[in-house]
Amino acid sequence: MGHRIKADNLALLYRKAADKFESLPAFATRVSALDWKPVSYRELYEQGADLATGLIELGLKQREHVGIFSDNRFEWILCDCAVQLSGSANVPRGRDVTDDELFYIIDHAGIEIAFVETVELQDRVLKLKNRLPALREIILLDHKAKEKEGVKRLEDVCKLGSGLRAQGDKRVEDRISAIKPDDLFTLIYTSGTTGKPKGVMLKHSNMISQVRNLPGYHNCTDRVLSVLPIWHIFERVIEMYTLSFGGCTFYSSIVTIGEDMRNVEPTFMASAPRLWEKLHERILKGVKASHPVRQILFHIAYFLSRQYKNSEYFITDKYLKMNKEARLKRFLLMPLHILRWIIVLPWYGFFNAAVLERIRLGVGGSLKATISGGGALPIHIDKFFNYMGIPVLEGYGMTETSPVISVRYIKDLVVGTVGPPIPETEIRIVEPETGTVLYPNPNLPDNGLSQRGEIWAKGPQVMKGYYRDPELTQLTFKDGWLRTGDLGVITHNNCLKILGRSKSTIVLSSGENVEPEPIEMRLQQSHFIDQCMVVGQDKKYLSVLIVPGISEFRQAGLNIRTMEELALNADANRIIREEIKRLTSTNNGFKRFEQIKDFRMLPQSFEVGRELTNLFKIKRHVVEQKFNHVIDELFANGSPKNN
Amino acid sequence: MEFNTQLLYAHDQALLAVMIFVIMLGMGASLTPDDFRAVIRKPKGVFIGFMSQFGLMPLIAFGLATILNFPPAFAIALILIGCLPGGTTSNMFTYFSRGSVALSISMTTASTIMALIMMPILLKLYTGGFTAQISASMQLSGGEAEFVIPTMNIISSLILVLVPVAMGMFIRKHWPDWAKTAEDTAGFVGILVILYLLLTAFIRHGHLFLQTPIGVYIGAVGLGLAGFFFGYWFSRLLGVYPLFQRAISLETGIQNGPVSFAIILLSFSEPVQSQMVWLAILYSTFIVITSSVITLRYRKNGRKDWDIYKNTSIHNRLFGESYVTNYPQGFLPKRLVNDPSQGTQPSQKKF
Numbered sequence: 001m002g003h004r005i006k007a008d009n010l011a012l013l014y015r016k017a018a019d020k021f022e023s024l025p026a027f028a029t030r031v032s033a034l035d036w037k038p039v040s041y042r043e044l045y046e047q048g049a050d051l052a053t054g055l056i057e058l059g060l061k062q063r064e065h066v067g068i069f070s071d072n073r074f075e076w077i078l079c080d081c082a083v084q085l086s087g088s089a090n091v092p093r094g095r096d097v098t099d100d101e102l103f104y105i106i107d108h109a110g111i112e113i114a115f116v117e118t119v120e121l122q123d124r125v126l127k128l129k130n131r132l133p134a135l136r137e138i139i140l141l142d143h144k145a146k147e148k149e150g151v152k153r154l155e156d157v158c159k160l161g162s163g164l165r166a167q168g169d170k171r172v173e174d175r176i177s178a179i180k181p182d183d184l185f186t187l188i189y190t191s192g193t194t195g196k197p198k199g200v201m202l203k204h205s206n207m208i209s210q211v212r213n214l215p216g217y218h219n220c221t222d223r224v225l226s227v228l229p230i231w232h233i234f235e236r237v238i239e240m241y242t243l244s245f246g247g248c249t250f251y252s253s254i255v256t257i258g259e260d261m262r263n264v265e266p267t268f269m270a271s272a273p274r275l276w277e278k279l280h281e282r283i284l285k286g287v288k289a290s291h292p293v294r295q296i297l298f299h300i301a302y303f304l305s306r307q308y309k310n311s312e313y314f315i316t317d318k319y320l321k322m323n324k325e326a327r328l329k330r331f332l333l334m335p336l337h338i339l340r341w342i343i344v345l346p347w348y349g350f351f352n353a354a355v356l357e358r359i360r361l362g363v364g365g366s367l368k369a370t371i372s373g374g375g376a377l378p379i380h381i382d383k384f385f386n387y388m389g390i391p392v393l394e395g396y397g398m399t400e401t402s403p404v405i406s407v408r409y410i411k412d413l414v415v416g417t418v419g420p421p422i423p424e425t426e427i428r429i430v431e432p433e434t435g436t437v438l439y440p441n442p443n444l445p446d447n448g449l450s451q452r453g454e455i456w457a458k459g460p461q462v463m464k465g466y467y468r469d470p471e472l473t474q475l476t477f478k479d480g481w482l483r484t485g486d487l488g489v490i491t492h493n494n495c496l497k498i499l500g501r502s503k504s505t506i507v508l509s510s511g512e513n514v515e516p517e518p519i520e521m522r523l524q525q526s527h528f529i530d531q532c533m534v535v536g537q538d539k540k541y542l543s544v545l546i547v548p549g550i551s552e553f554r555q556a557g558l559n560i561r562t563m564e565e566l567a568l569n570a571d572a573n574r575i576i577r578e579e580i581k582r583l584t585s586t587n588n589g590f591k592r593f594e595q596i597k598d599f600r601m602l603p604q605s606f607e608v609g610r611e612l613t614n615l616f617k618i619k620r621h622v623v624e625q626k627f628n629h630v631i632d633e634l635f636a637n638g639s640p641k642n643n
Numbered sequence: 644m645e646f647n648t649q650l651l652y653a654h655d656q657a658l659l660a661v662m663i664f665v666i667m668l669g670m671g672a673s674l675t676p677d678d679f680r681a682v683i684r685k686p687k688g689v690f691i692g693f694m695s696q697f698g699l700m701p702l703i704a705f706g707l708a709t710i711l712n713f714p715p716a717f718a719i720a721l722i723l724i725g726c727l728p729g730g731t732t733s734n735m736f737t738y739f740s741r742g743s744v745a746l747s748i749s750m751t752t753a754s755t756i757m758a759l760i761m762m763p764i765l766l767k768l769y770t771g772g773f774t775a776q777i778s779a780s781m782q783l784s785g786g787e788a789e790f791v792i793p794t795m796n797i798i799s800s801l802i803l804v805l806v807p808v809a810m811g812m813f814i815r816k817h818w819p820d821w822a823k824t825a826e827d828t829a830g831f832v833g834i835l836v837i838l839y840l841l842l843t844a845f846i847r848h849g850h851l852f853l854q855t856p857i858g859v860y861i862g863a864v865g866l867g868l869a870g871f872f873f874g875y876w877f878s879r880l881l882g883v884y885p886l887f888q889r890a891i892s893l894e895t896g897i898q899n900g901p902v903s904f905a906i907i908l909l910s911f912s913e914p915v916q917s918q919m920v921w922l923a924i925l926y927s928t929f930i931v932i933t934s935s936v937i938t939l940r941y942r943k944n945g946r947k948d949w950d951i952y953k954n955t956s957i958h959n960r961l962f963g964e965s966y967v968t969n970y971p972q973g974f975l976p977k978r979l980v981n982d983p984s985q986g987t988q989p990s991q992k993k994f
Contacts, residue, residue, distance in 0.1 A: 221954040
């Protein structure tokens with residue numbers, strides 16, 4: 001890890017990176033598949049300093065909040081750089097922000113200067129402006145667009161600053177030296193899964209601790225592909241981390257990701273589970289379309305890899321250990337696993353080289369690791385990629401912890417968990433109702449391993465609090481610990497496993513608590529089910545709302561035009577019913593009360609910004625409200641229609 | 644040592660023939676005419692490789708056979724293996740050792756053609772003493788015949804082996820999907836047949852393992868290892884970049900095993916044939932293990948220079964041919980300072 005830059009704050013990180021990496025590319029923007037425009041570390045810093053000086057000239061004060069309303073693009077990072085260099089903090093949000101949120105954020109954060117990406121956003125902010133007296137300056141990022149009256153262009157502000165710097169303006173340097181580790185670098189408003197946006201205050205020291213503590217052995221030959229929304233803290237931490245070791249961030253998009261992976265051959269990337277689900281689907285499709293002999297070779301390869309890796313996980317003690325295991329059992333099984341490992345090794349070696357490498361080339365072939373976060377990675381996807389030899393490291397965290405609390409290390413890769421806590425971070429497992437500490441607790445067997453409860457975290461990455469909301473801040477912290485609201489358990493090899501969100505827990509009328517996520521993930525393994533949400537709070541049994549995969553039904557021979565038609569189709573209903581039965585049967589480890597008794601197909605899919613957060617988490621309360629009538633109908637008779 | 648048992652039955656020979664056919668077909672399926680043109684475009688690396696393959700390797704084989712006091716038939720087989728061209732196996736190992744696959748392929752194609760001329764010359768040069776020993780022992784046991792290396796037969800078996808290669812190339816050109824299948828299958832079939840031969844040899848002629856002098860085992864293992872070692876240092880001393888060095892090293896040590904079977908079966912007869920086949924089996928078995936180990940080692944050691952090469956060439960691919968990647972001072976190893984692209988991008992050369 002010796003290559004990482006150490007700095008006390010993000011402004012210094014930008015400056016030190018420029019001094020060290022000079023002309024190496026820091027960011028690259030896609031023009032076409034094989035034509036990318038690089039910006040060097042030096043250029044980034046100089047342009048950032050110009051813009052910062054320009055902003056200071058426009059009256060930007062130290063520790064002021066600056067809005068950035070934009071999706072991923074180089075100008076975003078330029079604005080961020082300028083904001084850090086001027087000692088202020090930014091309030092980012094993507095293009096999909098609603099007018100209500102926009103108003104709430106600008107007003108609540110007291111934003112005086114705001115960057116807007118597009119003409120469309122500019123117009124929307126202008127419309128709100130008369131209700132926002134504090135908002136003084138609007139700066140347009142898109143250099144191709146035409147600005148309206150009262151709006152400044154980004155390059156003009158840059159020019160202003162560059163002129164001043166040429167005359168010896170040193171205000172940026174003064175601002176940088178005045179930054180304290182406790183100063184905010186950003187204020188992130190999370191829409192979260194419930195309620196009105198909350199302003200998470202993150203300090204320079206939060207981000208710097210993440211840059212210091214993230215796992216990985218990267219250096220300035222690394223290429224990082226960026227697909228997640230930049231205003232989300234997970235993507236941002238990866239970009240700052242990349243700056244610290246001198247890598248180049250390539251801005252890709254969901255549409256071009258497949259192509260970009262092959263051309264850029266990234267060595268590292270941050271990703272959400274959805275991306276891996278898509279890639280998984282694509283790989284399997286590719287295999288199905290290939291020559292029959294090669295299909296067979298693939299299946300042999302996958303089989304061998306599974307045998308090999310499972311034995312390896314057992315031997316190295318890196319498998320999901322939810323419960324304590326008898327020493328004797330391990331002792332007896334060990335020789336069998338060693339034997340299997342040795343027998344499979346040469347075959348695995350050959351097939352890994354000849355067959356699996358081709359698959360890996362499909363995702364660039366150079367990935368040292370990828371971190372998946374922002375939602376639970378379905379276990380079968382997780383296993384698939386790790387068997388393939390693509391190390392998917394699942395991490396866990398939240399905006400409030402900027403964001404990483406724990407992540408799997410390559411050397412500590414326990415599939416099914418989110419790894420051990422990162423350095424300097426402590427985790428507690430707490431009984432949510434009573435507040436009793438379950439882990440670490442010397443009075444419980446094994447110090448509280450395998451006890452289920454709410455996860456509490458403490459460490460240098462934990463936020464300062466919620467902006468202008470001391471009550472909520474007080475509720476969220478308890479004795480200096482952050483209550484995450486997520487349920488988890490520490491496994492017997494000291495990894496954290498996430499069990500679900502305590503707030504999404506469904507309590508049935510029988511008093512049984514059900515975590516809907518594992519059931520939903522299980523159901524989504526069916527090709528016929530695109531998305532789904534389990535419901536049943538205070539009811540006798542569980543039911544599920546299903547967004548069917550219409551193209552799969554068409555492939556299965558159903559002559560269907562619309563989703564509405566599909567929802568009423570008897571064959572489709574039969575197929576879904578069978579799928580649910582097959583996937584969630586008690587044979588598959590689901591308890592009796594976890595059985596799905598009824599379902600409804602929805603006429604439309606869940607969309608980001610509407611029913612899904614930007615990281616594809618279901619906003620349960622939104623879905624519940626929107627499909628209120630469907631849910632009511634599901635439980636209208638008090639007993640399921642088809643049993 | 645008596646070595647009279649017939650090692651291969653007719654059906655084994657048929658199996659071997661099928662294996663040779665499949666593997667050479669797979670080799671052809673991985674080649675395009677462009678690979679041959681590449682040799683002419685960038686002859687320097689191929690020339691160094693040529694010196695290493697046909698200069699060093701036969702000499703190593705001869706040296707080992709002499710030092711370890713090989714029985715003459717084994718010695719001839721070892722030298723024969725030392726004179727062989729490279730195969731596709733080396734390309735795969737080069738790929739995983741983070742070496743230059745392009746150079747490996749160029750060397751394979753060049754050496755396969757050059758073997759037609761070089762093998763007869765080299766065999767004549769190095770096997771003289773051993774053939775005389777065989778002739779002497781044959782005359783002792785009452786025979787009149789004189790043992791000579793069947794040069795013309797060797798050349799014609801080499802040509803015969805090139806037929807499936809040409810067929811493979813034809814398949815590659817017209818049915819690329821089948822070509823990929825042929826490539827994948829070839830490696831698999833190769834391993835299966837070698838294992839089968841080993842297993843049957845063990846079951847039918849367990850005593851063979853004991854009868855074989857320990858020196859022969861050392862020679863069979865050592866030939867590949869010495870090839871890797873000398874290939875590596877020879878090219879390193881000539882100032883070749885690490886990327887090419889690993890390719891030359893592996894290409895030197897890994898010979899085209901199936902071709903040796905073809906030549907031995909088609910050109911030699913008893914009393915030497917069985918012993919020669921036995922040595923070829925031993926070499927083919929050990930080379931898979933030794934090259935796996937060496938590859939893992941190269942892969943680890945080559946991580947940094949490979950990452951630099953990859954990054955530099957991807958920058959050139961995406962930012963334009965004339966883009967120059969400047970790494971921070973002290974980051975590049977001394978040997979890469981002038982050209983982090985390791986001779987693959989003209990724009991990187993600043994001196």
